[in-house]
Amino acid sequence: MTSIVNVHDAKTHFSKLLDRAHAGEEIILAKAGKPYARLVPLERPKVERRPGRLKLANRIPDSFFFDPLPEEELRAWE
Numbered sequence: 306m307t308s309i310v311n312v313h314d315a316k317t318h319f320s321k322l323l324d325r326a327h328a329g330e331e332i333i334l335a336k337a338g339k340p341y342a343r344l345v346p347l348e349r350p351k352v353e354r355r356p357g358r359l360k361l362a363n364r365i366p367d368s369f370f371f372d373p374l375p376e377e378e379l380r381a382w383e
Contacts, residue, residue, distance in 0.1 A: 306330055306331070307330070307331045307332070307333060308325075308330065308331075308332055308333070309332075309333045309334075309335050309340070310322065310332055310333070310334055310335065311334075311335055311336075311338075312334055312335065312336050312341065315332075315334050315344075322344060323344075326344045326345060326346050327346055328346075329346055330346075331343060331344070331345050332344040332345075
């Protein structure tokens with residue numbers, strides 16, 4: 306459903322217009338009776354995000370980062 310709202314009324318009732326747009330209504334803003342802009346809801350994300358769904362099966366042990374480097378690696382840094 307689309308409704309046309311004058312800019313002056315839109316400024317007065319902006320919060321209510323945002324609620325209507327969020328509910329799915331398309332609102333045309335008119336200036337001097339001529340369509341000027343469109344207020345529409347944002348598209349919803351297609352996939353619902355779920356935290357932690359990509360957890361690694363084989364985690365790197367914490368001690369891995371604190372193990373001493375091999376001799377070849379130490380020589381390469383010198």
